[in-house]
Structure formats: structure tokens, C-alpha cells
Amino acid sequence: SDTSSIPANRVEVVYFHRAQRCSACIYAETGIRYTIETYFKDELTSGKLTFKTFNVEDKENATIVKKYGAFTSSLFINTIRDGTDYVEEVTDIWFVLGDDEAFVEEVRSEIEKSLNGVR
Secondary structure, three states, X not given: OOOOOOOOXXXXXXXXXXXXXXXXXXXXXXXXXXXXXXXXXXXHHHOOEEEEEEEXXXXXXXXXXXHHOOOOOEEEEEEEEOOEEEEEEEOHHHHOOOOHHHHHHHHHXXXXXXXXXXX
């Protein structure tokens, strides 16, 4: 596969969920997707930002689940600088579930912080 078009410095937003989806987990994924598609369209298009979701219980995802140490619904932001991963789990989203404005702001500020590190 051609990887030359993938920026060396980029931000990967990774959301993990279990096979059995609960309303909180669905809310979180929907909110993260909305935030990214609303505020980071250009970065998505350029490949500077990616968003992926994985079922932690799917054996096919074992490698990525292990890399992030995920075992349940969780959001990670991986800031990649010069090929080195800087992975952070974003836990504050769980305190603002149901508050759309606060949720979007939390996700947006975390992503912006990471993007600023790779600009």
C-alpha cells in the first residue's frame, strides 16, 4: 500500500467500544464524529487527522487494542511526530456526557492541542 501520501506528523483519533453498545458509548462516538466532521474537515481531507473506531472484543482488532491498552469504551488521541507515537487517553469526556456543548468543546480542545503539536 502507498503510504507516501500519509503525513509523517499527524493526529489519530481512535475510539474503542465493546460489542454490546450502551447509550453512553453511542453518544460519545456520535459526539466525537460530529466534532471532527464539523471542526476538522480540512485536516481530515489532508490526512493530518484520522478518526477510526474499533470493537475491543473483535479478535481482528487485537493488535490495535493492545497498542492502546483499551478494554472498554475509550477515546485515545495519538499525536504522531516524526514517526513516534504519543498516545493519550481522553477521560474527561465521560464527565460531560449528555451536555452536548461541553462534550464537543472537550473533544475539540483536545484535538486542537494535538494538532498544534504537529503543525
